[in-house]
Each structure stands twice: as structure tokens, then as C-alpha cells.
Amino acid sequence: MAASGDTIGFAEIREWALSRTRGTGVEIGCGDGRNFEYIPEGVALTAIEPDKGLAAAARERARGLDVTVVRGVAARIDMPTADVDFVVSTLTLCTVSSLESSLYEIHRVLKDGGLLVVVEHNVANSPSFAAWQRVADSLWPHLSGGCRTNRDIVSAITEAGFDAVEFDWFDFPSKRSLSPARTMFKGVFEKAAPEG
Numbered sequence: 001m002a003a004s005g006d007t008i009g010f011a012e013i014r015e016w017a018l019s020r021t022r023g024t025g026v027e028i029g030c031g032d033g034r035n036f037e038y039i040p041e042g043v044a045l046t047a048i049e050p051d052k053g054l055a056a057a058a059r060e061r062a063r064g065l066d067v068t069v070v071r072g073v074a075a076r077i078d079m080p081t082a083d084v085d086f087v088v089s090t091l092t093l094c095t096v097s098s099l100e101s102s103l104y105e106i107h108r109v110l111k112d113g114g115l116l117v118v119v120e121h122n123v124a125n126s127p128s129f130a131a132w133q134r135v136a137d138s139l140w141p142h143l144s145g146g147c148r149t150n151r152d153i154v155s156a157i158t159e160a161g162f163d164a165v166e167f168d169w170f171d172f173p174s175k176r177s178l179s180p181a182r183t184m185f186k187g188v189f190e191k192a193a194p195e196g
């Protein structure tokens, strides 16, 4: 699993992400459950995690909270269509084996008008940094649990049928970092109403 950056300031970003949740929802790839402490009161969460050890750690963190941790993957969510108010994903869409299938499934389980809250790194707009990300992508996934550095996750989300209602680019940990995962965004995307 890629470093979460919590010790160098990522906690605030997690807090931001969870502050955008409401009602009942899903977290994909919850890891060891480090987002749980930021869940607002009254929000109920099903947290999906494929890794056995991480899911066990997440269950520990879920004690006393309205959180159910299940083993599974984002591309196959065991829930009815149009069932939940939100899906949250922090540093997971970079890692899922099929980005398109995962977004399709996220879109399916959301109610119309439901929200997808995402914090991720993305391929950079700068051609030179994007070239570095492409080079790094040959090695980076082997060092960081399958995390890909050259995905255009923002475009994939839009193509999957979501409209951005809140969106910001930021560099993490800083613009001077050479990390190929430094080009980050945080966004809230609404499941677009069906046309016609």
C-alpha cells in the first residue's frame, strides 16, 4: 500500500473528504480504516477492503462506530442498484485493477444525485511531469501495492457519468516534491441525472 502521508499532513484531507458525506454510503479500499475517525455523526458506512489483514485492522478501528467492514473489490459491490447516498475513495482509485469497472459499479450503487467523494493523485497537466510519471509507473506499482502514477482519474470519473460539484488540484506533500504521486485532486462528483 502506498504511504498515506498522514504523518505529514494528510489527516486534514481525510477530514475534508469525510465532511462531504451524509446519509448511508460506501468506502472503497478502506485500508486499515484511518478515515473512520472523521465520519460525521449520523453517517452509516459500509467499508470494502480486499486485503484480509487490512480488513481486520479496519474492523478494530470500526468498533463502536456505525461502520461495517466487508472483504471485496470496488468492481463488484454486493449492493442493490441506486442504494446509497455517497461513495468515498481516498487513494484507492489509483490502485484498483480496473478503473472503468470500479467507476461503473460506484455509479450503479449510488442513488440519482448521490455523491462520489474522491481524493487521488492524477496524471499531471505538465507534459514534463507527466513524462516522469509514465517512467515511474513502470516501477512504482511494484513498490506501492499496485498504485499507478499515470492514470487520468479525473477524466475517467467524468466519462463514467459524474458532474463535479466541488473540485481542487493540490500538490502533496509539495510542488517541489519529486514524488510521481504529488499531483493530487480532491473532488465531490454528483451522479448525473439520466438524459431525456
Ligand SMILES: C[S@@+](CC[C@H](N)C(=O)[O-])C[C@H]1O[C@@H](n2cnc3c(N)ncnc32)[C@H](O)[C@@H]1O
Pocket (backbone or CB within 6 Å): 001, 002, 003, 004, 028, 029, 030, 031, 032, 034, 048, 049, 050, 051, 054, 072, 073, 074, 075, 089, 090, 091, 092, 095, 096, 097, 098, 147
Ligand atoms: C493506498 S491504499 C489506501 C487505503 C485507504 N483508502 C487510505 O486512504 O488510507 C489502497 C487501498 O486500496 C485497496 N484496493 C486494492 N485493490 C482494490 C480493489 N480492486 N477494490 C477496492 N480496494 C482495493 C488496497 O487493499 C488498499 O487498502
